[in-house]
Amino acid sequence: xxxxxGVSCAVHSGKRxxxxxxxxxxxxxxKWVEREHKEFLHxxxxxxxxxxxxxxxxxxxxxxxxxxxxxSCLTPDDFVKIFNPTRKNKQKxxxxxxxxxxxxxxxxxxxxxxxxxxxxxxxxKQYHAVLNYVVSVLAKNGYPDSGLDPRSGDPxxxxxxxxxxxxxxxxxxxSRELERYGLDAxxxxxx
Numbered sequence: 001x002x003x004x005x006g007v008s009c010a011v012h013s014g015k016r017x018x019x020x021x022x023x024x025x026x027x028x029x030x031k032w033v034e035r036e037h038k039e040f041l042h043x044x045x046x047x048x049x050x051x052x053x054x055x056x057x058x059x060x061x062x063x064x065x066x067x068x069x070x071x072s073c074l075t076p077d078d079f080v081k082i083f084n085p086t087r088k089n090k091q092k093x094x095x096x097x098x099x100x101x102x103x104x105x106x107x108x109x110x111x112x113x114x115x116x117x118x119x120x121x122x123x124x125k126q127y128h129a130v131l132n133y134v135v136s137v138l139a140k141n142g143y144p145d146s147g148l149d150p151r152s153g154d155p156x157x158x159x160x161x162x163x164x165x166x167x168x169x170x171x172x173x174x175s176r177e178l179e180r181y182g183l184d185a186x187x188x189x190x191x
Contacts, residue, residue: 053155072147
């Protein structure tokens, strides 16, 4: 598998502007999210918005999936334990993944996860297969109602970057970690 330059997203700066493609190494992406959050605190009017999906003709592709969780007993720490298992708590069939967890200001304990792919998702069906995989893994680990926002299923959904900051960056320190721990959407069922 060829090493890629980084992860890409569509950045929507103004209300009528066409989105611009932004490509950064994964750790720099996490730092960019954090920096944009700090800018939002000072200038709410010009907040940055992104979408994971990138239009390519009639197809949509994505290097990561944006997962928003609201009003559930699932916490960011629970998500980390499930998708970044240590030898001590590793469960059969669950492997480590590359992701960034961000907190939110909401008192309901909501949070956002940027879950990175090993290779770019090539279709909306693959994007949905990733979401089904996440829901299935969470259900197997005791979270049948994970609080996953149904809008997470739209790769073209535009999200603001006003999270409460980056809680943790997992398995993204080097680009080869993304190759090793990125989720391989091509092996998931797209039915």
